[in-house]
Amino acid sequence: MVTDAAQIDAARILVASNRGPVSYTLTEDGGLDARRGGGGVVSGLSAIGSDEQSLWVCAALGEGDREAVRRGVGEPGVRMLDIDPAVHADAYNGIANSVLWFLHHLLYQTPLEPAFDQEFRRQWDAYRAYNRAFADALAESAAEGAAVLIQDYHLALAPGMLRERRPDLRIGHFSHTPWAPPDYFRLLPDDIAEELLRGMLGADRLGFLTQRWADAFTACATQVVGGTGSTVTGVYGLGADAGFLRERAHRPDVGERLAELREAVGPDRRTIVRVDRTELSKNIVRGLLAYRTLLATRPEWRERVVHIALAYPSRQDLAVYREYTAEVSRLAAEINEEYGTPGWTPVLIHVKDDFARSLAAYRMADVALVNPIRDGMNLVAKEVPVVSDEGCALVLSREAGAYAELGDHAITVNPYDVTATADALHRALAMPPAERAERTKHLAAAATALPPRRWFLDQLDALRD
Ligand code: G6P
Numbered sequence: 001m002v003t004d005a006a007q008i009d010a011a012r013i014l015v016a017s018n019r020g021p022v023s024y025t026l027t028e029d030g031g032l033d034a035r036r037g038g039g040g041v042v043s044g045l046s047a048i049g050s051d052e053q054s055l056w057v058c059a060a061l062g063e064g065d066r067e068a069v070r071r072g073v074g075e076p077g078v079r080m081l082d083i084d085p086a087v088h089a090d091a092y093n094g095i096a097n098s099v100l101w102f103l104h105h106l107l108y109q110t111p112l113e114p115a116f117d118q119e120f121r122r123q124w125d126a127y128r129a130y131n132r133a134f135a136d137a138l139a140e141s142a143a144e145g146a147a148v149l150i151q152d153y154h155l156a157l158a159p160g161m162l163r164e165r166r167p168d169l170r171i172g173h174f175s176h177t178p179w180a181p182p183d184y185f186r187l188l189p190d191d192i193a194e195e196l197l198r199g200m201l202g203a204d205r206l207g208f209l210t211q212r213w214a215d216a217f218t219a220c221a222t223q224v225v226g227g228t229g230s231t232v233t234g235v236y237g238l239g240a241d242a243g244f245l246r247e248r249a250h251r252p253d254v255g256e257r258l259a260e261l262r263e264a265v266g267p268d269r270r271t272i273v274r275v276d277r278t279e280l281s282k283n284i285v286r287g288l289l290a291y292r293t294l295l296a297t298r299p300e301w302r303e304r305v306v307h308i309a310l311a312y313p314s315r316q317d318l319a320v321y322r323e324y325t326a327e328v329s330r331l332a333a334e335i336n337e338e339y340g341t342p343g344w345t346p347v348l349i350h351v352k353d354d355f356a357r358s359l360a361a362y363r364m365a366d367v368a369l370v371n372p373i374r375d376g377m378n379l380v381a382k383e384v385p386v387v388s389d390e391g392c393a394l395v396l397s398r399e400a401g402a403y404a405e406l407g408d409h410a411i412t413v414n415p416y417d418v419t420a421t422a423d424a425l426h427r428a429l430a431m432p433p434a435e436r437a438e439r440t441k442h443l444a445a446a447a448t449a450l451p452p453r454r455w456f457l458d459q460l461d462a463l464r465d
Contacts, residue, residue, distance in 0.1 A: 010053060010143040011053050011054060011055035011141050011142055011143060011146060012052055012053050012054070012143050012146045012147070013045075013048060013052055013053070013054040013055075013146065013147050013149075013460065014054065014055050014056070014057060014138055014141065014142055014146060014147070014148040014149070015041055015045060015054070015055075015056045015057070015148075015149050015150075015151065016056075016057045016058070016134050016137075016138055016148065016149070016150045016151060016155055016158060017041065017056075017057075017058055017150075017151035017152060017154070017155070018058065018059050018061075018092065018096070018151075018152070018154040018155070019037070019058060019059075019061065020037075020056060020058025020059070020078055020080060021036060021037050021039075021041070021042050021045075021056055021058070021075070021078060022034055022035065022036050022037065022075050022078060023035050023037065023061060023062070023064065023065060024062075024064035024065050024067065024068040024073070025062070025064040026063060026064045026067060032064060032067060032068055032071070032073055033064075034068075034075070039452075040238045040452040040455055040456060041056075041149075041151065041452075041456060042452075043241060043244075043452040043453055043456070044452055044453055044455060044456020044457065045077075045456065046453075047453040047456065047457060048457075048460075053143070054077055055077055055078075055079060055141050056077060056078045056079070057079050057081065057134060057137050057138055057141070058078065058079075058080055058081070059080065059081050059083055059088060059092075059130075060080045060081060060082045060083070061088075065080055065082075066082050066085075068080065069081075069082040070082070079137060079141065081133050081134065081137055083129075083130055083133050086126075087126045087129050087130055088126075088130060089126075089317070090122070090123040090126030090127070091123070091126045091127040091129070091130035091131075091154070092130075092154065093315070093317050093318055094123035094126065094127075095123050095124060095126070095127040096127070096153055096154045097315055097318060098318065099114065099120070099123075099188075100153040100154075100156070101153065101177070101279075101280075101281075102114070102280075103180045103184060103185060103187065103188065104153065104177045104178050104179055104180050104374070105177070105178060105280070105281040105373060105374045105375075106180070106184060106373065106374055107280050107281060107373070108187070110187075114187060116188070116189050116192075124192060127157070128157060130154075131155055131156070131157035131158045131161055131199070132157075132161055134150075134155055134158045134161075134162075135157075135158050135161035135162040135164075135165060136165070138150075138158070138162050138166075138169075139162060139165035139166045142166060142169055144168055145168050145169065145170065146169055146170070147169075147170045147172070147460060147463045147464055148162065148169050148170065148171050148172065149172045149173075149174065149456075149459060149460070149463070150162075150171065150172065150173045150174070150203070151173075151174055151176065152174070152175060152176050152177065153175065153177055155173070156173075156196050156199050156200050157195070157196070157199035158173075158199070158202075159171050159173050159199060159200060159201075159202035159203035160198055160199040160200070160201065160202025161199070161202070162202065163202035163203075164202075170204055170463045170464060171202065171203045171204050171205075171463075172203055172204065172205045172206070172207060172459060172462075172463045173200060173203040173205075173206050173207065174206075174207035174208075174236070174459065175206070175207065175208050175209070175213060175217075175376070176209065176376050176377070177213075177376040178209075178212075178213045178216070178374050178375065178376050178401065179208065179213040179214070179216040179217040179220070180216060180220070181216050181219065181220075182216070182219045182220045182223045182224075185216075185220045185224075186220075186223070186224070190224075193220075193224050194224055194225055197220060197221050197224055197225050198225060200217070200231075201221065201225070201228060201229055201231045203231055204230075204231065204232065204463065205231065205232050205233070205234055205459075205462060205463055206228075206231055206232070206233045206234070207233075207234050207235070207236050207459055208233065208234070208235055208236075209235070209236070209237055209238060209376045209377045209401040210235060210237060210377070210401040210404045211235050211404065212401070212404065213376065213401065214233045214234070214235050217233065218233060234459070234462055236450065236455050236458060236459055237377065237401070237404070237405055237449070237450055237455075238377055238379070238450060238452065238455045239382060239447055239448050239449050239450040239451050239452070239454075239455065240379060240382040240383045240386050240447045240448050240451070241448075241451055241452050242386050242444070242448045242451070245359070245383055245386050245387050246386065246387065248355075248359060249359040249360075249362065249363055249387045251356075253356040254356045254359045254360050254363070255360075256356075257354070257356050257357040257359075257360035257361075258360040258363060258364060260360075261308065261348075261357070261360055261361060261364060262364065264306075264345070264348055265306045265308070265348070265364075266306070266343065266344065268304075269303075269304055269305060269306050269344075270304060270305045270306075270366040270367070270429050271305070271306055271307075271308055271361075271364055271365055271366050271367070272291065272305060272306075272307045272308070272365075272366070272367040272368075272369055272425060272428075272429070273307075273308045273310075273361045273362065273364070273365035273367070273368050273369070273384070273392075274287060274307075274308070274309050274310065274311075274368070274369040274370070274371075274380075275310040275312075275358045275361060275362070275380050276310070276311055276312070276380065277312050277313075277314040278311045278312060278313055278314055278321070278324060278325045278328060278351075279314055279315070279321075280320065280321065280324055280373075281372050281373050281374055281375060282372050282373075282375075283371045283372050283373045283397070283415050284309065284311055284328045285324075285327055285328060285331060286371065286415065286416070286418055286421065287309075287369055287371050287421070288307075288309070288328070288331045288332060288335060288347070289331070289418045290369075290371075290418050290419075290421035290422040290424075290425060291307045291335065291346075291347070291422070291425065292335050292338075292339075293418060293419060293421075293422035294422040294425050294426060295335070295339050295346060297422065298422075298426055301426070301429065302339060302344075302346075303341065303343075303344045305346075305429060306344075306345065306346065306347075306348055307346060307347045307348070307369075308348045308350075308361050308365075309328070309332060309347060309348070309349045309350075310349075310350050310354075310357065310358055310361055311325070311328050311329075311349060311350070311351055312351065312352070312353040313325050313351060313353075325351070328349070329349060329351065332347040332349040335347050359387060362383060362384045362387040362388060362392075363387055363388060363389045364389065365384055365388060365392045366390075366392060366393065366428075366429065366436075367392065367393045367394075367395060367425065367428040367429055368380070368381070368384040368385075368392050368393070368394050368395065369395050369425065370394065370395065370396050370397060370400060370402070371395065371396075371397045371413060371415045371421060372397050372399060372400050372415060373397075373399060373415050373416075374399045374400075375397070375399065375400040375401060375402070376401050377400070377401040377402050378397075378400040378401065378402045379402075381394060381396055381400060381402040381406055381410075381447075382402060382405075382406070382443075382447035382448075383447070385440045385443035385444040385447055386444045386447055386448060388440055390433075390436075390437070391433065391436040391437035391439070391440035391441075392436065392440055393411060393427075393428035393429075393431045393436050393439065394406065394409070394410040394411065394428075394439075394443060395410065395411050395412075395413060395421070395424045395425060395428050396410035396411070396412050396413070397412070397413055397414075397415040398412045398413065398414060398415075399415055402447075405446045405447070405449070406443055406446055406447065408442070409439045409442040409443045409446070410439075410443065411424045411427055411428050412424075
């Protein structure tokens, strides 16, 4: 790991992402609290030998991060970029989360949006400047011939910009989202679609979570810029970290949450569990509608099942995310109003992010509901079978990347079909225990086939070959 400024200009392995592995909050007495995050890249990087000098370049996100940069506080091996807050907001909220996220997840309500106007062009300039800040920092810090792994849709232009500055580098880019199909991708203005693809194609290698997303990218590149040139695409289906999850899921705090949840569910009831960051693509509202349909059409389940919905807020700077979050809570309350009895609350909803509670819910789930409109992978679908105490039936959207690996052992659904989802919930609830246990074994094996370290190192090896 890189430890001081002198070493920083010689990093041999570099990672770049908007959100870094650490974040800072200002404490009341003016101090800075550091919180480390998890995820595939974090465990991947930790697998690299200490003689390999690595550097993670990320953006300062909140006031705490910015203050840390100003004070020169930092983690070894991490460089935070203090990009102008207005530029960052336009790039992150305006372009990454309101345009690119919508495109790749097919979220536009097309009669009215998108409308690519002057305001969009202004924000696109900010997106360029933000990508440039990363390309400059990477160019400055990379040793001759170093490997650079750029992450996600926030940084689609950075590979091309970095290639111009440093033709000697090995540049990889990994998409943690789906990729839009060509007809939908071409909603973008032609010049922007071309700029975006040429930015990506500045990389030597482009990584995707499933073949389907890689093929969609290739189809877009073929239509818009005539092909992928010398850039190679590869598929790396990030898996769950079984060792970490199983150990973490049996710590005392998870035990406490488990007892609380069991108490709230009540004795002799089945559970349908979902855990999501409340992104617009997660389809939580249709999931609740399906559950309501189940209660309406199969009254035998009333009082005998509880839907545990852990819906943690994300990207609350954006009005449509806030409205969606509110709609989820409103609908849950409506179902409880309609069907609840003095001893039974049909939907238990929690919106405060709590990892221990998520693991407790995984452990006790009889059914896991993962029904995204479209999802790069969906790690919840992979984590539940690994952690589940007694086996769990998985209701899985065919539009999740995880479907490619787990589809054979899940009950799969078209995420738009509320009636079919209600039927799938019924089948999952009624599944005999032996079948459920058998399927869970297969799901867990498929879910852990490519653990985070392997996922990261495979990409690194491919880039250096
Ligand atoms: C999801 C996506 C990732 C993305 C991340 C950003 O997890 O799967 O592709 O990088 O969101 O989340 P953020 O909270 O930083 O906007």
